[in-house]
Amino acid sequence: MSISTHGTLFIVPTPIGNLSDMTERAIQVLRDVAAIAAEDTRHSGQLLQHFGIKAELIALHEHNERNKSQLLIQRLQAGESLALISDAGTPLISDPGYVLVQQCRAANIRVSALPGACAITTALSAAGLPTDRFTFEGFLPAKPQQRRAKLKELAGEVRTLVFYESPHRITHTLADLRTVFGDDRPLVMARELTKQFETYLHGSIAAVEEQVLADSNQQRGEIVLMLGGAEPAAADDLNPQALATLQLLRKELPLKKAAALAAEIHGVRKNALYQLALEADQA
The missing domain is CATH 3.40.1010.10 (Tetrapyrrole methylase, N-terminal domain)
Incomplete structure (x- = not known):
C-alpha cells in the first residue's frame, strides 16, 4: 500500500x-x-x-x-x-x-x-425555538418578488427555519415574512452575535418587526432570523383524494415528486402531503 x-x-x-x-x-x-x-x-x-x-x-x-x-x-x-x-x-x-x-x-x-x-448553531442554541429539526436557507433572494416566492415555498415547512440577512434588507424581509406567514408565527432575530451589542429580539413576526422599525440600531450588523415551523398537518385536514392520489403516484415516482404532483392536482400544500407520507412510512 x-x-x-x-x-x-x-x-x-x-x-x-x-x-x-x-x-x-x-x-x-x-x-x-x-x-x-x-x-x-x-x-x-x-x-x-x-x-x-x-x-x-x-x-x-x-x-x-x-x-x-x-x-x-x-x-x-x-x-x-x-x-x-x-x-x-x-x-x-x-x-x-x-x-x-x-x-x-x-x-x-x-x-x-x-x-x-458558527452563527447558525450559536443563534439557535439561545433562541428558544425547536432545534431537534431545523432547515438552514442561507440568504434569501435580494429581489422582492423572488424573496416572496421563496418564502411561499417554505410556508408549510414544519421545521424551524433559519436565514441569514443583511442590515440593509432586514425591514423588507420582515415585511415579507409577515405577508407570507402572518402576524403571529414565532420569530427570533439574533444580531451582532458575540459582540458588544449582541441582541435577541423574540415574539411574533409582527412584534419583532415593530421593535426593529422603532429602533434603527436593530437595523445594523449581521443578522440571523429564526422562524417557528408550521403546525404539522393532520390527515383529517387534507383532501382524502389528495392522499389517495399521492399513494398512486408513489408507485411510479419518488416521494418528493409524487407529493408535488398530488398537491398541484388537488390544490393542497405540498409540504403537508410530503410530511404525512414520511410519518406514515415511519409508523
Whole structure:
C-alpha cells in the first residue's frame, strides 16, 4: 500500500465577533500550514496579525474560486498543507470553499475540518425555538418578488427555519415574512452575535418587526432570523383524494415528486402531503 505524500486542507473556523472564541488548535494550524486561503485577505490579515500568525495569504472568493482552486490543488498534491478560512465563522456555510473541497475529494486529498464558531448553531442554541429539526436557507433572494416566492415555498415547512440577512434588507424581509406567514408565527432575530451589542429580539413576526422599525440600531450588523415551523398537518385536514392520489403516484415516482404532483392536482400544500407520507412510512 502506497503512502500518500499529499498535504492536508484544513477547514478552520474563525470568530464571528469575539476574538476570544478563536481556539488554540485553530491558531496552531494556521501557524503550521504553508498558506492560508481567505475570502478577504485584508480582513483576514488583521485577524492573523492579532494572533501573531505570519502565513502567506491567498485570496479565494466566489469570483475566482474555480480558477484558484486548481492552483491550490497543485500545491496540496506537492505535499504542502493549506488552510481555508472565511471572513467569520465556519467556511462553506454561506461562504466560498465548496469548489475547493469538492476538488480535494476528487483528487483524494485529505480534508480536515476543525470545530468552531458558527452563527447558525450559536443563534439557535439561545433562541428558544425547536432545534431537534431545523432547515438552514442561507440568504434569501435580494429581489422582492423572488424573496416572496421563496418564502411561499417554505410556508408549510414544519421545521424551524433559519436565514441569514443583511442590515440593509432586514425591514423588507420582515415585511415579507409577515405577508407570507402572518402576524403571529414565532420569530427570533439574533444580531451582532458575540459582540458588544449582541441582541435577541423574540415574539411574533409582527412584534419583532415593530421593535426593529422603532429602533434603527436593530437595523445594523449581521443578522440571523429564526422562524417557528408550521403546525404539522393532520390527515383529517387534507383532501382524502389528495392522499389517495399521492399513494398512486408513489408507485411510479419518488416521494418528493409524487407529493408535488398530488398537491398541484388537488390544490393542497405540498409540504403537508410530503410530511404525512414520511410519518406514515415511519409508523
